[in-house]
Amino acid sequence: MPLTTLETVTVAPSGLPALLRRLYRTLATVRRIDAGARELERRGLLTGHRPVAGRDAVQVGAAAALDVTRDLAFPAARDLGVAVTTGADAAFALRSGGTRAADGSAVTHAVAWALGAKLDRTGGVALAVLGPGSTPREIDEAMTTAAVSRLPVVFVGAAGGTRVQGMPVTLVDGADVLAIHDATARALDRARRGGGPSVVEPVLPEPGAWPGRDALLVCEQRLRETGTVGDGFFADVTDAADVIAGSVLSRIRSTRTAG
Known part of the structure; x- marks a missing residue:
C-alpha cells in the first residue's frame, strides 16, 4: 500500500498573512465568476458550466503553489479555479467544452510534459488536477x-481505486485552501528534488453536512486570526471581485449574442 499521511499547515508565519490575502482574493473572485456563470447558464447564454462549489479551495490552493516560471498545471475540464489562479483566460475556460483532445486527456498530457521536463532538467513539475476528462484507466496508467x-508530477484529487505501489498519498482538508496549498507545495518540492510523483487527496465534506466548512469562510477566519486585516479589506475584495467577474461574464455574453 502507498504511504498515506495527513498534512498540516506549516507555512512560515512571516509570509502567512500575505499568502492568505492572495488566496482569499482568488477564492472570492472564483466564487463571483462562478455565480455569474451559473446565472448565464440558467438564461441559456452558457452551456455545460461545471460549478466549482465544494472544489474551489482545492483548485485555488493547489494552483497557487505552482512556480509559474517553470511548472505547468493540467486541469480537468473547465476548472475555473485553476484558470483564475494561474492568470489564464477565465472566459475561455468557461466557454471551452469538456471534450477530450484527440491525443488523450489532461492527465496523460501532464505525464508526457513531466517526462520532457525531467529529460531537459528544467526543474519544472506538472500539476495534474484529477476530474472529468480522464477515465480511471487513464489515471491508473x-x-x-x-x-x-x-x-515530476503531483496528482491532486480523489484517485479512487487507482493506487500505485509506493506512491505517497497526502490526505488534506479539502475545505482549507491554505492546507491544500501547503500540501501541494511540499509535493511539488519533493518532485523537484527528484523524489518522484505523489498524490494530494482532499477530504471533502458531504454537500450541506458542514455549513461552517465553507472554503471562503475558513480562509476568512484564518486571515482575521492574523490580526492584519479588518472589514475594509473584505469589502474591497468583494468590490474587486465584482469588477473582474463583470468583465469575464460580459465577454461571454457578447460572444454569445454576436454568434
Missing part, C-alpha cells in the same frame, strides 16, 4: 508511468 519513471 498515468500514475504507473510516473511512478516507474520517477517523473
